[in-house]
Amino acid sequence: MTKILYVEDEPFLGKIVKESLESRGFEVCMVADGREVMAQFRAFEPTICVLDIMLPHRDGYTLAQDIRQVNPTVPIIFLTAKTQTEDVLKGFQNGGNDYIRKPFSMEELIVRIQNILNLTLQKKTTSTREGVVLGTYTFFPHKYELHRAEAIRKLSHRETELLSILAENRNSTVNRRDILKRVWGDDSFFNSRNLDVYITRLRDYFREDTTLEIVTLKGVGYLFKS
Amino acid sequence: MTKILYVEDEPFLGKIVKESLESRGFEVCMVADGREVMAQFRAFEPTICVLDIMLPHRDGYTLAQDIRQVNPTVPIIFLTAKTQTEDVLKGFQNGGNDYIRKPFSMEELIVRIQNILNLTLQKKTTSTREGVVLGTYTFFPHKYELHRAEAIRKLSHRETELLSILAENRNSTVNRRDILKRVWGDDSFFNSRNLDVYITRLRDYFREDTTLEIVTLKGVGYLFKS
DNA sequence: TGGCATTAACCTTAATTAACATTGTTTCAA
């Protein structure tokens, strides 16, 4: 599910926008105080940020810079009453990816959010029906099979799920918690140890191709290099 | 080089915009007649399209649809005097990726073009396949490896993060607090001592090349000289 | 009863914390 971090200090407007976004199926975390944004950003791990510019304590530009320090790619949309070109430029210079002028319509906001998600997530729309080539192997998620030359290894359900996640995000890091949530539904201690076991198995399956590697990022997650 | 297909029927405005874009290093193909656009699109193979909406014979929305038929991913920016929300929506619904209101400044247009290119080409910039040469060493951030001659040292996640920051800003100072924020997420006391430990390690790794040095700027940060 | 999932036990390594050493900076009296 798409998670939106929405920073807005006007409670009335904020409530309406939040509910409106939620009714479209987004998960929204609203923050009113600029000083709390970074803490929420880390905890919530949003897929996209919508920032009002005029805030008490910290303005939206500064927030964008802080976010960019931590995450150079998460999309950022500015929301503001300012209309001068120089403000728009400032928004982009500070790492923003879109700039919507107030008053805006919800439709426009939603359409711009979806557009930006389309642009950034384009890579992840990998094919489903065919196999995914991983080095000298070919992985068929829907068939639960991993092929190499003439050898076919049947994979279990959990193995397939885990490998699908790694393959979708290959050459970029995957959060450990995200894997646990998607494969086991939660990230309790025992499931966590479980993931270790499956990672070991997958490493074993890919042992014959040394160009492939599942790298551990301790305290973070994994990276499937190919 | 980035190729822009620019569709505009006002010759005077068109000339200015075209030259302005070219002076920024873009290759521009300008088309005034909507009926010629598709032919030019196929021949020129642009990386991005900038479309005026109000055109004789065919409007920009229709053009966008035609382009999407042939190419579902090429970024499209609309340029128009219309300001109604419904026009903006129409733009996105027809496959557009940004919508700039006339009158616009060249700066804004350029910054929006660059932004959209960043978003779509992110994968290419993020996963820099090559290594960074640091003296007699070569650093491969995506592989978590530091090479020197035949020796390969595997780096941990934190080591890689820290070295990436230093390497990106080599021969210029990096703020201590900025490093802490990016590697550890905050700049508390304990993390601060942590950074010292990792700096020591990196110094150790680079000991064999005396032309490289991590200089401490007390009270400020570090400077990676090479 | 065989295959998968889970739990457990023990091992390895990275990350953190601690303790103590060193260096740079400031301050204030002589």
Added chain:
DNA sequence: TTGAAACAATGTTAATTAAGGTTAATGCCA
């Protein structure tokens, strides 16, 4: 104005803790 305390920031090394790896044993269910 100088130079020795006093202090603060950072360096170094070692100890500790926590995360993850591996392998084996157990549980579970068709």
